[in-house]
Amino acid sequence: MSGLVDMNLNALLAVSPLADVTLYHYLVVSAAMFSLGIIGFLTRRNMIIMFLCTELMFQGVGLALIAFGRRWMDHSGEVFVIFVLTIAAAEAALALALVVLLYRKKGSLDAQAWAQLRG
Amino acid sequence: MALPRRSKINPQAIGGLIAAAGVGGLIAILALVAGADRPNLFFYIFAFITLGAALRVITHKRPIYSALYFILSILGSAGLYLLLDAEFMTFALVIIYAGAILITYLFVIMLATTAPSDEGYEVVEEYDAVAREPIVSTFAGFLVLAILTGWLSVGVPHLPEPTQSSGDAALASLPLKVQASFDEVGLLKFTDGSLTAVQPGAEAGSWYDAETRQAQLVLKDPADFRELLRNARAIERGADLSEDAGSLSPEALSLVQTDPITNADGSVVVMVAFPDSLYARNIESVGVELVGGHPLALEMAGVILLLAMLGAVVLARKRIDLEQSEKLSGATGTLGGSNA
Incomplete structure (x- = not known):
């Protein structure tokens, strides 16, 4: 690789948005993931996908926790993510068992099919 | 392909x-x-x-x-x-x-x-x-x-530069790791071989302080160590000694911060710095934080997982009962998979 190309690439990468990744960048990614999860949870009607979207929200929160832990040089963030993983696993086991149960009952994964449960 | x-x-x-x-x-x-x-x-x-x-x-x-x-x-x-x-x-x-x-x-x-x-x-x-x-x-x-x-958007905090020693607080909980590291360098054989006490500021005994990355070693034979140290430093300066510096490696030599000091109680100690290779790895820090810092939450996570497993089993059993009752009553069309 010639020095010229090297220099140009480095000059290109030195442009301000690429120059330095801060906590802000990670939090924006995390917030975007959380919002995508919310949008998916509200719009999709398939119950499995709705639960998948809650996992997406877990992911957003986990990224924020790890980023904050890195910011303050503290490992509590990673420990919290371990607990989030635990809850996600428990939720997956229970929710998916429920989903299969409901599917056997109605033959449909549509969340609207269970609208009569509304109080 | x-x-x-x-x-x-x-x-x-x-x-x-x-x-x-x-x-x-x-x-x-x-x-x-x-x-x-x-x-x-x-x-x-x-x-x-x-x-x-x-x-x-x-x-x-x-x-x-x-x-x-x-x-x-x-x-x-x-x-x-x-x-x-x-x-x-x-x-x-x-x-x-x-x-x-x-x-x-x-x-x-x-x-x-x-x-x-x-x-x-x-x-x-x-x-x-x-x-x-x-x-x-x-x-x-x-x-x-x-x-x-x-x-x-209130502020844009920069991430601090990572250093190897940024997780060294966990070393206070890992005495055996510290001991093994000094043993590897070869400094522990001048002592009674143990470096498990964590007493920053203590006068007597072998101890280490994870914060300042320093350890105090009680010497078994001060004269021997002093001689060895002198020879090693002379060799490092370029002197040509007929006998070698014993088993004191250059790395161990660079760690020794002070010549042996005689304490009031008669014990002879030497202050040494931590080897560069000794730092708490990510998994060790997380483990200390998890088990040492959040033991109750860890137990509760186990209980939650157990309850989730029980719940899933109960739900699965309920499905079988449902199918049997449906079969017995001869109901059709509502069972899963047949038609939506």
């Missing part, structure tokens, strides 16, 4: 392979040229993978592809974790999330989808194809995003 197959090789597959190789090669070249001092590049690559895959999760019509894209999203955020120096969580995420939880999802998706019909295998259910209230929920989602990022 070389695997046996009936049909002719799909040109699209070759094109896709070439494109993937090209993108991978481009990333590799960028990494070689600019990656060493710019991990930022990888942040953008991983963030793009993560968010793009997350977008596909919520937009794809077929649930199984949604789950597969979710795995891709997990891999992307695992890369982000790696950039944040959380190595243990990176691999835990890949193993637990992508390996265990998502496989459960894939199983359930396969269990609970309509069987393919004879005429075509592309069955997309109506509830997968049509979104519910797309405008309102997208608005709500972007509102949440705006609020979250709006709060963030």
